[in-house]
Amino acid sequence: MNLRRAFRVWQRHLTVYTKLYKSSIALNFVEPVLYLAALGLGLGAYVKEIKGVPYVNFIAPGIIASSAMFAATYECSYGTFVRMTFQKTFDAILATPVNINDLVAGEMMWGATKSMLYGTIIMIVISAFGLVASPLVVLSIPVLFLSGLIFAEISLIFVAIVPGIDSFNYFYTLLMTPMFLFSGIFFPIDSLPPLVAKIAFFTPLYHLVNVCRASSNGSLALWDIAWVAAVVLILAPYPFRLMRRRMIK
Amino acid sequence: MFIVEAKGLIKDYGSLRAVDGIDFAIMRGECFGFLGPNGAGKTTVMGIIHCFMPPTAGDVKVFGMDVRENPSEIKAKTGVMPQDDNLDPDLSVIENLIVYARYFDIPSRESRPFAQELLGFVEMKAKENAPIRNLSGGMKRKLLLARSLINRPELLILDEPTVGLDPHSRHSVWDALQHLKSQGTTLLLTTHYMEEAERLCDRVAIMGSGKIVATDSPSRLSKTHGGTLEDVYLTLTGSPLES
Numbered sequence: 001m002n003l004r005r006a007f008r009v010w011q012r013h014l015t016v017y018t019k020l021y022k023s024s025i026a027l028n029f030v031e032p033v034l035y036l037a038a039l040g041l042g043l044g045a046y047v048k049e050i051k052g053v054p055y056v057n058f059i060a061p062g063i064i065a066s067s068a069m070f071a072a073t074y075e076c077s078y079g080t081f082v083r084m085t086f087q088k089t090f091d092a093i094l095a096t097p098v099n100i101n102d103l104v105a106g107e108m109m110w111g112a113t114k115s116m117l118y119g120t121i122i123m124i125v126i127s128a129f130g131l132v133a134s135p136l137v138v139l140s141i142p143v144l145f146l147s148g149l150i151f152a153e154i155s156l157i158f159v160a161i162v163p164g165i166d167s168f169n170y171f172y173t174l175l176m177t178p179m180f181l182f183s184g185i186f187f188p189i190d191s192l193p194p195l196v197a198k199i200a201f202f203t204p205l206y207h208l209v210n211v212c213r214a215s216s217n218g219s220l221a222l223w224d225i226a227w228v229a230a231v232v233l234i235l236a237p238y239p240f241r242l243m244r245r246r247m248i249k
Numbered sequence: 250m251f252i253v254e255a256k257g258l259i260k261d262y263g264s265l266r267a268v269d270g271i272d273f274a275i276m277r278g279e280c281f282g283f284l285g286p287n288g289a290g291k292t293t294v295m296g297i298i299h300c301f302m303p304p305t306a307g308d309v310k311v312f313g314m315d316v317r318e319n320p321s322e323i324k325a326k327t328g329v330m331p332q333d334d335n336l337d338p339d340l341s342v343i344e345n346l347i348v349y350a351r352y353f354d355i356p357s358r359e360s361r362p363f364a365q366e367l368l369g370f371v372e373m374k375a376k377e378n379a380p381i382r383n384l385s386g387g388m389k390r391k392l393l394l395a396r397s398l399i400n401r402p403e404l405l406i407l408d409e410p411t412v413g414l415d416p417h418s419r420h421s422v423w424d425a426l427q428h429l430k431s432q433g434t435t436l437l438l439t440t441h442y443m444e445e446a447e448r449l450c451d452r453v454a455i456m457g458s459g460k461i462v463a464t465d466s467p468s469r470l471s472k473t474h475g476g477t478l479e480d481v482y483l484t485l486t487g488s489p490l491e492s
Contacts, residue, residue, distance in 0.1 A: 005321070008352050015348055016339040088335035095299055095329040096352035096400075097321040249262055249302050 001101040001240075008098060009106025010113070017114075028071070032063045032122050036129075039186060050188065060131035061212035062185030064140070065147075068119030069205050072148040073176055076111040076155035077168050084159065090247060104243045108152040115148025116141060119212075134218030140211050147208040147228050153235040154204075160242035184209045204231060250313060252277050252404055252435045253298055257307035260293050267293045269459035270307070277403075280426075280436040282446045285456030286486055291439040292332065294456075295408050298437065299329050311404070325353060328402030330393050332409045336381045342368065342392060343377045346399050353400040360399060367395040371425060387418030394425060405429060407438040411445060423448060443479045453478075457486040 040056030050058045083089040093103055120141055126132055158171050182189065182196060183205035189197045200206050207224040214221035253275040260268040268290045275281045283291040296302045297309055300320035309316045311323045337345050343364055350360030368374050371391040376384065384392065390410070397405060410426070411419040426449055430436055440446055446453050447467045454464040462485045463470060467478045474481040 002321070004354070005352070008354075011351060012337075012348050015344070016337075020339065087338055088333055089337055091301075091331065091333070092335040092337070092349070092396075093352060094301055095324065095327075095331070096349065097325045097354075098352050099320055 001105050002099075003105070005098045005102035006105035006109060009093065009103055010109045012093075013106070013110040014113075028067070028118060029121065029125065032067045033125065035066075036060060036063055036126070036131075057131050057133070058213075059185055060126040060129075061137070061216040062183075062209045063126065064119050064122045064144075064212045064216075065183075065205060065208040066180050066185055067122040068115040068144045068148060068208065069151050069180070070176070071118035072111040072115040072151035073155045075114050076107055076152040077158060077171060078165070080107050080156060080159045081162070081165055081168070084247070085165075094247070100244050100247055101240055104156065104240050107156060108149055108239065111152030111155065112145045112148030115151060116145040119144040119148075132216045134216060136218045136220075137212070137216040139220060140215040143208065143211045143225055143228060146225075146232055147204055147211075149232045150204045150228065150235060153232070153239050156239035157235075157242055160239065160246040179203045179205045184213075204228060250277065251275060251310075253281075253309070253311050253437065255294075255298075255307065255309045258294070258297065258304055258309055259306040260290070260297060260302070261305045267459055268297075268304075271456075271459075271461045273454055273461060273464060275435065275437060277435055278430075278433050279451045280430050280438070280449050282450035282453040283437075283439045283456055284441060284443075284446055284453050284482060285439075286441065289456040289486070290459040291456055292408055295329075295406050295437070295439060299327050299406055300324055325400065326403045328397035328400060328405040330390075330397040330405070330407045330410055332412065334389050334393070336389060336392060336396070338381045341378050341380055342373065342384070345381065345392065346396055349396050350399045355400065364395075364399065367398055370398075370428075371395045372421065387414050390414055390418065390422065391425075394422060398429075402434065404435045404437065407436065409439055409441075411440075411442065419445075443477070443482060447478055455482060455485050462486065 036056065036059065040059055044055035047055045049055060090103060094100065123132070123137060123141075127137070158168070162168065182192065182200045183203050184200065189200045189206065192200065207227045210221045210224040211228070251274040255271060255273050258268055258271050259266065271294070283294060285291050297304050297316060298311055300316050300323055303317055312326060314323055316323060337348065340348055343361070346364035346367065347357050347360050350357070350364070365374070365377070368377055371394055373388060373391055373395070376388065381389070394410070407426070411422050414422065423445070426436060430449070436449070438449065450467060452464060452466050453470070454461045456462070463481070465473070470481045471478055474484060
């Protein structure tokens with residue numbers, strides 16, 4: 001893998017994004033804000049506080065994490081799949097000095113970039129609503145990039161093995177949605193049955209939620225950050241290996 | 250020195266042998282054509298030469314470099330006009346060229362004027378800022394040709410360059426290719442249009458079922474085997490001409 005050539009792929013996505021973002025960016029904030037409003041205010045009227053924190057303040061940092069997660073997964077599942085198959089963008093790129101590993105690295109870096117970007121914007125939004133206690137919340141921004149790499153890796157692994165675009169329904173219904181619901185965003189996972197709590201512990205979103213929640217309260221969840229960094233490395237070989245198998249006959 | 254040299258080239262897709270032990274060599278500045286019915290292995294050979302897929306066995310050297318070991322170096326000096334439309338639909342005509350140039354590390358201050366020159370060359374100046382979806386099939390082919398030239402390639406690979414084009418567009422692509430050849434670019438193309446091969450190619454290799462059955466200039470092939478190039482093709486490949 002060559003970082004400069006991977007950057008060229010990243011740069012292509014940035015060029016396209018800066019052309020199209022105006023039509024899509026607003027939509028990306030509607031959903032997280034709806035969750036905050038419906039659950040934070042609606043449910044929050046009944047669930048006054050969790051662990052001494054008002055309910056809407058409890059879920060707000062988790063919404064940073066979930067927005068970051070969905071930004072990377074949409075980009076590197078549907079986005080990557082469309083570029084690979086329908087648009088044949090990858091065929092065009094692979095006819096240049098960019099090789100398959102550079103291309104996969106570029107996709108991952110772009111997914112992580114979007115993760116960081118979208119998480120950061122939600123961070124600004126919830127801070128504007130006064131839902132963040134500490135300015136140290138900005139320390140989670142680089143972690144959003146790191147965890148974005150994990151979500152990009154997982155998505156790319158699916159892209160490499162799914163037969164068609166409809167298969168992503170399984171990816172979202174069986175993997176992403178449960179992760180979104182059971183990673184400690186809406187309630188602490190220790191209230192779950194022990195087995196479910198154990199499974200939740202092994203999801204990357206759980207650790208990202210911990211990082212965002214800790215930093216918005218002015219502390220650093222170092223153990224969770226280490227977990228995220230380790231998983232980035234552990235998963236790293238698979239998207240490269242599987243995408244090569246998918247693309248190169 | 251040969252620009253492309255293949256010895257004992259074999260390519261298998263699972264249990265299917267797509268290319269079955271072929272040898273060929275392409276000289277600098279010539280136009281070399283692969284002729285053959287669909288499924289003969291032409292596109293696979295092109296894909297191996299521009300390092301899109303590795304050979305199963307045999308040696309392929311491009312610019313004297315092995316396709317397995319130096320893909321980026323080979324691709325940096327090669328242009329590819331693919332059979333399919335793989336233009337970037339999210340970008341305009343000129344952006345397609347500028348973004349493509351970046352993959353070759355050509356900065357936009359250099360690529361923009363050259364891209365405009367190339368659009369003039371393929372008679373698409375007026376479409377510079379048009380979105381890709383507004384282009385006709387012929388214009389997309391011409392833009393793919395322009396894009397394949399953005400890195401000033403020494404070797405240009407064209408996979409069925411004029412398939413599906415109306416006669417006017419076909420002739421304008423031929424004129425463009427003849428101009429490139431006169432500038433010293435080595436051309437390598439696949440086709441199943443005999444007229445295209447006769448007009449452009451110095452030598453052709455006729456392929457059937459993964460093998461090269463004859464290699465020579467179109468005129469010498471006609472002389473040796475008798476009849477037109479089309480007759481020779483039909484006799485050697487034993488299958489009716491598809492178009």
